[in-house]
Amino acid sequence: MSNQKLTSFNPPQRLLMGPGPSDIHPRVLAAMARPTVGHLDPAFQTMMEEIKAGLRYAFQTENALTFPVSAPGSAGMECCFVNLVEPGDTVIVIQHGAFGGRMKENVERAGGHAVLVAFEWGQPIELESVRAALETHASAKILAFVHAETSTGVSAPAKELCDLAQAHDCLTIVDCVTSLGGSELKVDEWGIDAAYSGTQKCLSCPPGISPVTFSERAADKIKQRQSSVQSWFLDLSLVMAYWDNSGGGARTYHHTAPVNAMYALHEGLVMLQEEGLEEAQMRHHAMHQKLKAGLESLGLGLIVDESHRLSQLNTVSIPDGIDEAAVRQYVLQKYDLEIGAGLGALAGKVWRIGLMGSSATERHVMTCLTALEDALKAQQYSVQDGAGTAAAMAVED
Amino acid sequence: MSNQKLTSFNPPQRLLMGPGPSDIHPRVLAAMARPTVGHLDPAFQTMMEEIKAGLRYAFQTENALTFPVSAPGSAGMECCFVNLVEPGDTVIVIQHGAFGGRMKENVERAGGHAVLVAFEWGQPIELESVRAALETHASAKILAFVHAETSTGVSAPAKELCDLAQAHDCLTIVDCVTSLGGSELKVDEWGIDAAYSGTQKCLSCPPGISPVTFSERAADKIKQRQSSVQSWFLDLSLVMAYWDNSGGGARTYHHTAPVNAMYALHEGLVMLQEEGLEEAQMRHHAMHQKLKAGLESLGLGLIVDESHRLSQLNTVSIPDGIDEAAVRQYVLQKYDLEIGAGLGALAGKVWRIGLMGSSATERHVMTCLTALEDALKAQQYSVQDGAGTAAAMAVED
Known part of the structure; x- marks a missing residue:
């Protein structure tokens, strides 16, 4: 067995100006160190509702299905794809950087058929190419793209892409990991159907949590699934028994929420609201x-x-x-x-x-x-x- | 949009004596609030290796494939099943509480065939029933069970079950969520092939991270998979490009690790080593x-x-x-x-x-x-x- 003697870790104090994590405000770090309570504690449940309200503000949405996935942005991405993609579904994926490729992986592992519309890294997304793909693949169910490509620094014309998707009867899955809180993002106004983000970018919280939001159209597609969601951990029908008590019923244990990480996210959302x-x-x-x-x-x-x-x-x-x-x-x-x-x-x-x-x-x-x-x-x-x-x-x- | 005014959350100071999370030591809370560094920072990479060493001590193993999954215990469970179970595999699952049922769900969502060996909640596991199931289902590839059933308070005879599994050429997946650090647990000596745990039980760290360990036999089965792992986030062949640099190569970005939660786990492991x-x-x-x-x-x-x-x-x-x-x-x-x-x-x-x-x-x-x-x-x-x-x-x- 390992006999390596461990001692406490004291990290250096960096200025974080990479692709994330970003610098965490001392208020957020202090919030995270507050005493842990149970994940079904009444006080924690009140805070869960506040987090949902804060995320709705950040996403600019009234979607009921808005909550933080208890894992990093990659799991938030997977949560969107495994719930919305059914085996055999065609999904048009715009690739203009690293994360479009990851979306394709997600589609295929969920049993879907991914059609890539690729653009050179650093170059803009051309709407005409996307329109052509939507027309060619008329049976496509979903258009997926990255709003703010962290690998290239390119912003996608999200509103126009959502308009195109709607005109072709497609739902949209939008990667908002780096846009949430830093770019204009209007989930309801633009008609985004599913969006996921991360806490460690423009919200300046520690990495590890992925805010997501789903429109009613998206929720309907999930309700009509013929097959069960391949991931137990990310199955929205199970997760929401814990995060949603709008029916007035008791919350049901699904997994143990990362309590202190949620404190941090809550404080980050308070600060976002304070700033505007x-x-x-x-x-x-x-x-x-x-x-x-x-x-x-x-x-x-x-x-x-x-x-x-x-x-x-x-x-x-x-x-x-x-x-x-x-x-x-x-x-x-x-x-x-x-x-x-x-x-x-x-x-x-x-x-x-x-x-x-x-x-x-x-x-x-x-x-x-x-x-x-x-x-x-x-x-x-x-x-x-x-x-x-x-x-x-x-x-x- | 939500106009609910949010203010900072100040949780009550509880004594946590439920099924987890447990009380967090102030040293662990303080560690978690240290300044965030990047997930590829050289200082963080050193700490990652120390976490792996600390987990090997806790699990009593020399398994190279020992690391913390960046999500709660439920995701650790899923990580074990989606990597080890291939479509068509028969898995014998012992159910003596809530978490055996969850294992069955995981097997089936991974395309496997689950054979349940059920015992009344609160009653001991009878080895003869397990042996009979192994004999009846001679093609079974895996035996899965919960070492410490958090829903019942029952301990499984882990060593004897591993012996039975080996005698029938099965790998073992063992839920050690509540046993790690609190019960005798000897991964190598008992021949456990895959184990997952949580941070929020006997390690007394905040919830949100799931330590896992895989034997060489388990790693071999994963390498020989015919189909790709259904989860991108939990695919060990990808995750380990970040967590393992034993080949001397550079670590590759897979997902952004929950940096501060890892600080907490590290400090919890230091304290476990100090106590013994x-x-x-x-x-x-x-x-x-x-x-x-x-x-x-x-x-x-x-x-x-x-x-x-x-x-x-x-x-x-x-x-x-x-x-x-x-x-x-x-x-x-x-x-x-x-x-x-x-x-x-x-x-x-x-x-x-x-x-x-x-x-x-x-x-x-x-x-x-x-x-x-x-x-x-x-x-x-x-x-x-x-x-x-x-x-x-x-x-x-």
Whole structure:
């Protein structure tokens, strides 16, 4: 057996500006450390209802079926697919980055037939290609896409895609992991049928929980399933016996909820409400503008055009001759600053700089620019002193 | 949209003596509130290896494939079944409480054929019935059972069951949710092939994470699968690219780990190592002896015979004429004490009193006896003053 002597772990204090997790506000960390109560405690049940209300605000929905899945965003994705896809269903999946590929995997493992509509990583989604796929595959039941592609920094035209889906009698499953709280997102107005997100991006809570919401149309499709949902843990008909007591009946134990993680999510939702959803989105955009100006004056460009660019996830081209991993290591060691590497098709080609939730502040932007300039100079890259931070300062909020 | 104004949630400070979660030590709560780092941060990766070492100690195994699933025990259960069961496989499932039924669900949703060997709730598992099932269903690939049935308080003869399974060329999947850290459990010595647990029982960490371990035989069966695992989130071949770097390669992103929940688990494992596994098990037993003596002198009996009774989960018969829900409500309101209701076949017939991890202390036992005596007297039940606590005090550790 292992005889390795363990001692308490004291993590370094990082500035988290990668693709998530983002920096957690001390209020959220403090909430998470409050005393654990039982998952059926009356006090906890009251808080569960508040979480649902807070999530409805964040998603801009009145969907009854809105709650946090007790597992990370990948499980939230799987929750949407295994409940909505039945064996034999055709699902049109837009792939414009890493997470579309994961959606395809989910469709196929649920026994569905996935039709990929692929776009180059970093390029916009062309509606005409999606329309053509919907017309070609007229029996398709679902259109699935990623609203904010964390691997590329591209934003999808969610409203237009939902309109197209509805015109072709398809439900929509939308990955809102990185958009919730940071981008405009209107589940009801746009007619999104199923959305999933994560807590560790623009909500700035610790990773581990996945908020989801389902429209009545989606709930109807689930009720009419011919086969049982392949996952017991993610079967909505079972999970909702715990999360939904709108019928006035007692909640039924399904699994033991991650009580303290729910405290954290609750506090994050309180803070989002205090700031206001639109204000939070504007803050993300303002910080993006500052970062972009600073990067440009360092000679660094973003790979995504402004028309379809995310504020909260910035994919930065790596200049010729720069050792990108060494830059990340330099800023981590000297500045305790985490920025992300490229993923998939963009590995080695970009850095991913996150401005999410509590990490979307001037301090983060300025520290990041300072650290990058320092790291680039250490590799003999030619930058004027303070060019990045000066440019960022010149941008008004 | 919801306009409900949310404010920070301040939970009551309970004494948790239900079927889990158990009380969390302040060291664990403090660990969980430490600053979040990235899930690929070098510091976090070091801690991941320490968690694996700590879990190997707790499970008493040298299995390479030992790690925490990023979701509650129910997902740990599903992780074992969806990876090990292939469509068409026959799995013999022992049902001696609620969780055997859940195992059957898991087998069937994974496309397997479940053969139930059922025992009355609260009664011991009879090895001869299991042997007969193994003989009748000679093509069975797996024997699955619950080591410590949280719904009944019954302990399974795990070693003998593993011997039987091996004699019939079956792998074993063992639910160790409530046994890990509280009961004797020797994964390697007994030859358990797959085990899953939860953090919120005898490890006294917050709920939300499920430690699992797989033997080499189990890993081989997974490698030889003809079909892909139906769950993307729980597919070990993908998850282990993140959790295992024994090949010396870089870890690959699969999902974003619940970073702070892992801090908590790490600290819980440090504390288990400090106390010692055997000492922790002996403490659970000593507190059970005290509780039992106190209950008896209050005229309360346990439904499970001593020969197969758990220390950490006590199923207490409800005396005639007592309103069991009113008793639970009374002790919750007056003593901030949570005890559990009966589940399934035992609903309304028992209370479930947990003595798990940090809740297995003299203070918990004495408070519980005092509170129960008070609550029973409030219902005109005849008890001598201080009978329970006096009897508990008379039991030497």
